[in-house]
Amino acid sequence: MVTPNRESDIFAAISHPARRRILDLLVETDRSVNALAGDFQMSRPAVSQHLRILLNAGLVTERRQGRERHYRLVPERLAPVREWISHYERFWDDRLQRLQEHLLRGEDQ
Amino acid sequence: MVTPNRESDIFAAISHPARRRILDLLVETDRSVNALAGDFQMSRPAVSQHLRILLNAGLVTERRQGRERHYRLVPERLAPVREWISHYERFWDDRLQRLQEHLLRGEDQ
DNA sequence: ACTATAGGTAAGCGATTGCTTACGAGTAAA
DNA sequence: TTTACTCGTAAGCAATCGCTTACCTATAGT
Numbered sequence: 001m002v003t004p005n006r007e008s009d010i011f012a013a014i015s016h017p018a019r020r021r022i023l024d025l026l027v028e029t030d031r032s033v034n035a036l037a038g039d040f041q042m043s044r045p046a047v048s049q050h051l052r053i054l055l056n057a058g059l060v061t062e063r064r065q066g067r068e069r070h071y072r073l074v075p076e077r078l079a080p081v082r083e084w085i086s087h088y089e090r091f092w093d094d095r096l097q098r099l100q101e102h103l104l105r106g107e108d109q
Numbered sequence: 110m111v112t113p114n115r116e117s118d119i120f121a122a123i124s125h126p127a128r129r130r131i132l133d134l135l136v137e138t139d140r141s142v143n144a145l146a147g148d149f150q151m152s153r154p155a156v157s158q159h160l161r162i163l164l165n166a167g168l169v170t171e172r173r174q175g176r177e178r179h180y181r182l183v184p185e186r187l188a189p190v191r192e193w194i195s196h197y198e199r200f201w202d203d204r205l206q207r208l209q210e211h212l213l214r215g216e217d218q
Numbered sequence: 219a220c221t222a223t224a225g226g227t228a229a230g231c232g233a234t235t236g237c238t239t240a241c242g243a244g245t246a247a248a
Numbered sequence: 249t250t251t252a253c254t255c256g257t258a259a260g261c262a263a264t265c266g267c268t269t270a271c272c273t274a275t276a277g278t
Contacts, residue, residue: 177225
């Protein structure tokens with residue numbers, strides 16, 4: 001059985017540089033598999049396999065259009081990474097962190 | 110030859126939940142290997158191996174004190190993660206992102 | 219000098235990763 | 249209806265991961 005929403009899968013998914021680059025490419029716009037594969041040395045099936053890992057992690061969605069499949073970024077799924085790293089923000093920028101916390105408190109309450 | 114400062118090693122290092130937990134524990138204070146291992150089910154050598162990966166990634170440093178080795182967090186080494194994830198911040202908080210950019214511009218110039 | 223403790227490291231293992239090539243299904247174009 | 253194109257998936261593979269147990273060195277305590 002597949003357990004969705006596993007935070008670990010997100011971190012594992014972004015651990016490979018090719019998968020981070022795929023996400024970076026999808027920031028601009030949706031892309032077909034071939035359009036993505038054009039940016040890589042590796043074979044097209046290899047890109048497909050990376051896309052499946054991203055899909056399983058919920059970091060992208062797939063939309064079929066004719067014989068193409070367009071992949072779209074789901075940036076909200078990166079939230080666990082952002083939340084985890086935010087624990088450490090005070091170490092490199094106390095001032096900004098306090099400001100952020102102030103703003104977030106203001107929004108939540 | 111070991112190529113230091115490889116961003117990829119950082120993402121790989123934090124991809125394992127045990128290693129993220131080790132870092133989380135080291136936020137509070139430095140810890141010896143046994144002090145860390147006490148928080149895990151796995152054997153002490155397994156923890157040592159995780160620590161070596163974190164050490165190779167530069168995410169921790171080691172300080173020998175008597176027969177103990179104390180590990181200390183090097184939070185600056187998480188910067189690549191923070192920078193990468195910050196590309197996506199606008200997706201979940203446009204307002205805060207613009208404010209951050211404004212502040213960073215103000216600091217750099 | 220013994221004994222105990224802290225912790226690194228090697229060997230070995232099963233599982234997983236990351237790629238390749240080969241093939242098949244589905245859609246589009248001729 | 250052929251032919252071409254897009255893409256997923258299976259099989260196979262070498263390499264790496266994550267763990268264990270066994271063993272070693274170094275320091276501390278008696």
